[in-house]
Amino acid sequence: MGDDYKRVASDSEVARMKELLREEMAAGALGLSTGLEYDPGIFSAKEEVLDLAKVAAAAGGRYISHMRSEDRQFWPALDELLTIGRTTRMPVQVSHMKLAMRALWGQGDQLVAKLDAARQEGIGVTADVYPWTMWQSTLTVLYPKRNFTDRAETEFILKEVASPDDLLLGTFTPNPSYAGKTVRQIAALRGADAATTLMALIAETRGAGRSESVVATGMDERDIVRLLRWPYTNICSDGELDGAHPRGFGSFTRVLGHYVREEHVLTLEDAVRKMTGLSAANVGITDRGIIRPGMSADLVLFDPATVAERATSVEPHATSVGIKTVWVNGEIVYDKGRPTGNFPGRALRRTRTIPEDAATAAPLDQRIDEFVRDEMRRQRIPGVAIGVVNKGDVIARGYGYANLEQLVPVTEETIFQSGSLGKMFTAAAVMLLVEDGKLALGDPLTKFFPDAPLSWNTITVRHLLTHTSGIPDYTTSTFDYRKDYTEEQLAHLAFEQKLEFPAGSRWNYSNTGYALLGFIVHRVSGQFYGDVLAERIFKPLEMTTARIISEEDLVRNRAAGYQLLKGEIKNQQWVAPQLNTTADGSLYWSVRDLLAWDAAVRRRAILKPESWEQILTPVRLNSGKSYPYGFGWSLDERDHKPLQQHAGSWQGFKTQLSRFLGDDLSIVVLANLAQADPSRFVDGIAAIVNPALTVPQPAPIDEVEPQVTDTLRHLLDAARAGKLSRAEFAYVRAGFFPDAANAYKQELEKLGQPSRMQLVERRELGDDRIYLYQLTFTGGTRYARLGLAPDGRVSAFSLRERP
Secondary structure, eight states, rough: TTTTOOOOOOOHHHHHHHHHHHHHHTTTEEEEEEESSSSSGGGOHHHHHHHHHHHHHHHHHHHEEEOOOOOHHHHHHHHHHHHHHHHHHHOEEEEOOOSSGGGTTOHHHHHHHHHHHHHHTTTOOEEEEESSEEEEEHHHHHTTTOOOHHHHHHHHIIIIIITTTTTTEETTOOOOTTTOOOOHHHHHHHHHHHHHHHHEEEHHHHHTTOOOEEEEEEEHEEEHHHHHSTTTTOOOOOOOOOOSSSSHHHHHHHIIIIIIIITTTSOOOHHHHHHHHHHHHHHOOOSSOOOOOTSSSOOEEEEETTTTTTOOSTTTTOOOOOEEEEEEEEEEEEEEEEEOOOOOOOOOOSSOOOOSSSSGSSOHHHHHHHHHHHHHHHHHHSSSEEEEEETEEEEEEEEEEETTTTEEOOTTTTEEEOOOGGGHHHHHHHHHHTTSSSSOOTBBBGTTOOOOEEEEGHHHHHHHHHHHHHOOOOOOTOOOTTOOOOOHHHHHHHHOOOSSTTTOOOOOOOOHHHHHHHHHHHHHHHSSSHHIIIHHHHHHTTTTTEOOOOOOOHHHHHHHHOOEEEEEEEEEOOOEEEEEEHHHSSSEEEEHHHHHHHHHHHHHHHOOOHHHHHHHSSSETTTTTTSBBSSSSSEEEEEEEEEEEEEEEETTTTEEEEEEGGGGGGEEESSSSOOHHHHHHHHHHHHHHOOSSSSSOOOOOOOOOOOHHHHHHHHHHHHHHHHOGGGGGGGGTTTTIIIIHHHHHHHHHHSSSEEEEEEEEEEEEETTEOOOOOOEEEEEEOOOOOOOOSSEEEEEEEEESOO
């Protein structure tokens, strides 16, 4: 188009652009980049940009854009970029994302919400951002209509986009002395008002060989922080060696010094990720950005305690401090404060083939990293450790903080509490003693507890292992979590509980039953149950940091547990020391320990094959029907293939181990927040590894039992009014009344009446019929789970955000 660019391109010109772009893509270009706020891009039509983007997408590239507007037309400009991502299904990136106008300041949350919604839709949108409220460009970019002599437009710019004090000239070739002065200062020198001066400065540089640049303060610090924290923004500089903006020399060190060390906006790990691995992933470079064998060795050695920028708008070329050594492609290019003279850099080209889907363009571990950080932020979890074993390949990572007070990061060695995930180890200890001949699965409990009630004579060790004993949980009315009970006292408290049903007739989860199993292990082996685990399981399997909880021992890398109270993160509540040693789930371990355990389960270590067979076989009830629980393992299905798993919850910690047998995939999740939902991490990671493992969205099914819907409607009304009746319930877990009932009352009072109730699932579970309903409220969607026993009474009732 030459100099005739101030118009929409013709069809033949667009065709020629597409031809040139195909040539560049074939030569290894990463994709298409546009600068739509600048000449000549600002004159392009949306349609021609989309046509070109389709060419890049067809070659496996991506689209990166300095959007058409960062101020007046910001939202339409963002929509244009998202439309390109939606239409082409290739990754799209906002270059140096900013809200550069006073009317936009404070809308960072709104922007992130829009980007998150786009990603939920399947648009692979990312962004880069630099850590300054100043931008650098030309004065002309302030005028999107290029109406440089329009006084009304100029006055609007100086009021809403950047004030005369905020416009600092970087260069001005007609009068070099203006460099480093603001428009207001120059106006004073010229004896003119600011609007007249700004228009004159532009006019004086319109001739050949004349140029200007400006460093403008035009963003809000709150938005910078919000955009830095978005999981999909990488750090950039958008700088140049001879630029007048400090970003060219100070962006990355400013993040490490100011936003990490001083302001704690980012963790050090996340900041480095945003400068390296995420930056590479966001532009489609796959051989650098991560330290691992086979990757290019681009490395920086720096001191986190001292690293800082020194560049300012007055001295933009001042070098940073705290940087020791820099390697590019394995060669040292900077050392001891000076360049070495080596130039090992090279042009980076696209090497990957066309991705099947934009969402799978990044390497697996990076996609998992992005998902985990996003989910942590959504759930407000301080720290998470993740372990993934995918067809033998192992990923073990820590994210966030193990201790918020000391700002200690989570690593793969961080120690979390187990919760009920420890039950599978209790089961293994019991089976070791069965193999030793010291007890049998059919032994009645009265053999080990002679003073137990006579009714316990029908309860066996097998019943305890499978939660079919009928022994309820210790209830809050009779149980004091601050009292240091002995094993004998805890056993007698269990004796006092009224059995919920005859042994073997039903399944109902019982922590009490597993605590009793620990006492049995102690009585038949002569050793504390924790010592049996240490000697016969942890040590042989090289679970080097797994152990029983102890409040008094020095435990390296121990995480703190947290809870959300009225929306604020608080420390966990304490319990008596003895209650942190029972066999229902009182273990310490790291994600590395659980990966060693998963490997042991895979190779059927420690126990005989027949013992493992019993552990991983669903229990059969007295009726002959089976229930999907073995010995300390839930036995489910996903994508019509076996899924072995268990979760845990205790003292501000949530845990889960899931083994997808048909996909040779295991996932470990350890979190330090009581309200965390590890299953969201498991489900999300499983779907990333294999989309076929995505949990299907519930769909309405025919309602052939209207009386069941009526029952649910009645229960919802009663719960909202605080009038749930114990007489209507059978076999619900101890503690449902009053705790769960009160919680549902409070939630339903806020939600009101559902506008729609749709049955989405009906199935049998043991002897019960289970129904799942999708409820639509003004305040959102909930899923109600209703279980009915053979006698018609309610055996399960819950209200959740997820199916």
